[in-house]
Amino acid sequence: MLHPKKVGTVPVGKGSDEQKQTNEIKVAAPLLSCVDIENKNITADALHTQKKFAEHIVYERNAHYFLIAKNNQPTLLSDIELYFQNIDEEPESVDVTCGDHGRIETRKIWTTTELNDYLNFPHVAQAFMIEREFISKKTNKVSGENVYGITSRKPQEASAQKIQEVIRGHWTIENSCHYILDWNYDEDRCRIRTGYGPENITRLRRFAVGIIKSKKVYSVAQKMRELSFNPRAVMDYLKMTKKFQTATT
Numbered sequence: 001m002l003h004p005k006k007v008g009t010v011p012v013g014k015g016s017d018e019q020k021q022t023n024e025i026k027v028a029a030p031l032l033s034c035v036d037i038e039n040k041n042i043t044a045d046a047l048h049t050q051k052k053f054a055e056h057i058v059y060e061r062n063a064h065y066f067l068i069a070k071n072n073q074p075t076l077l078s079d080i081e082l083y084f085q086n087i088d089e090e091p092e093s094v095d096v097t098c099g100d101h102g103r104i105e106t107r108k109i110w111t112t113t114e115l116n117d118y119l120n121f122p123h124v125a126q127a128f129m130i131e132r133e134f135i136s137k138k139t140n141k142v143s144g145e146n147v148y149g150i151t152s153r154k155p156q157e158a159s160a161q162k163i164q165e166v167i168r169g170h171w172t173i174e175n176s177c178h179y180i181l182d183w184n185y186d187e188d189r190c191r192i193r194t195g196y197g198p199e200n201i202t203r204l205r206r207f208a209v210g211i212i213k214s215k216k217v218y219s220v221a222q223k224m225r226e227l228s229f230n231p232r233a234v235m236d237y238l239k240m241t242k243k244f245q246t247a248t249t
Helices: 024-032 051-060 074-084 160-184 197-214 220-228 231-237
Strands: 006-011 019-023 041-043 064-069 093-098 103-112 126-136 142-151
Touching: 024 051, 041 160, 051 064, 064 074, 064 160, 074 103, 074 126, 074 142, 093 160, 103 160, 126 160, 142 160, 197 220, 220 231
Parallel strands: 041 064
Antiparallel strands: 006 019, 064 142, 093 103, 103 126, 126 142
16 A cells, blocks of 8 residues: 655645645645646656546646556556456567666556546546566566556557656656665655755755766665765765865966
8 A cells, every 4th residue: 555655835725824734645736836747748656646636637737647556546456457357469569678677677568448438537548557577687587567557648649659658757767766765765764754854855865866876877876885884985976085176276
């Protein structure tokens, strides 16, 4: 089960200075308010697969969503799972990549419009299943998972291959940024709660990750481990020691 985190505050009402604490589900729409998203594709974590959020994206902002169904929407998930349960058709698109984590990943996708009027979710134009298979290049061990989702884009607007690209793009962001924060900093269990503390510490973490990435390192996690055991190396890395100072006279 996915649980929303306390992430900030929002105004109680228009014209009011009073603030109330809320979670990331309720701040998603306000965060998009300052961005022109008309006719754009919006992806989000499964936590945001919410009817109100979908209505906001399509009806109020004239954009389109690509959302994943998981256990926070059990009925939606089970309905899509049931449809694709015994699929015997060839996948509509196949994508194979040799990733940076020592594995080969194969992604196959099937789509349907037959659930549009059945699913209890607004503006559904397609449902899809993505089958992901991973092969370890070191051990040849095979693992996999099925991912189910929906989009408000019609088939003529988003082919199976296009859906693959959009979802893959979201996973790329998740792996390159959010995964580092969650795994290396254990951000989900951070106990900082009051005032601007959560926002400030997140900015500092992202700033640190950005500095490391700017050096084009192979592994952010590995470089973090190296620097954490050697304070002098941190100073050298930031070019803050005499070794890197340039004479001006």
